[in-house]
Amino acid sequence: EGFGLPVLEAMACGCPVICSNVTSLPEVAGKAALFVEPKDEEAIAEAIRRIVEDDNLRQSLAQKGVQRAALFDWRKTVVETVLVYREIASWLPNIKLAL
Incomplete structure (x- = not known):
């Protein structure tokens, strides 16, 4: 997991x-978490x-996690x-984004 989505889901x-x-x-x-060496x-x-x-x-971590x-x-x-x-596309001429 590169971003930490499971951590946010649990929180x-x-x-x-x-x-x-x-x-x-x-x-x-x-x-909002306890950290340990993996x-x-x-x-x-x-x-x-x-x-x-x-x-x-336990209650404090749960509350902080939800927040x-x-x-x-x-x-x-x-x-x-x-x-x-859009910012990146503005650097390139003749590029149109469908956003």
Whole structure:
């Protein structure tokens, strides 16, 4: 997963998220997840234990996750993508976009 869509999907469903601290995931998850080294089994187990045992942490991550996921809107993404395409097309003479 290059962008982190599964992280956002889990957040949108109100699930507390534990994810890797590499690639795009820290940027996507913001402060709404627990981050672990992807190959550190002890850190992963500890993060799971924390979420299972700490009701406040679990509820806080779930609430922050729903709020974080709401920032990512497909309509906004479409509009921004079309604007990028139009900008690039404006650099090229004789190119017309059907957007």
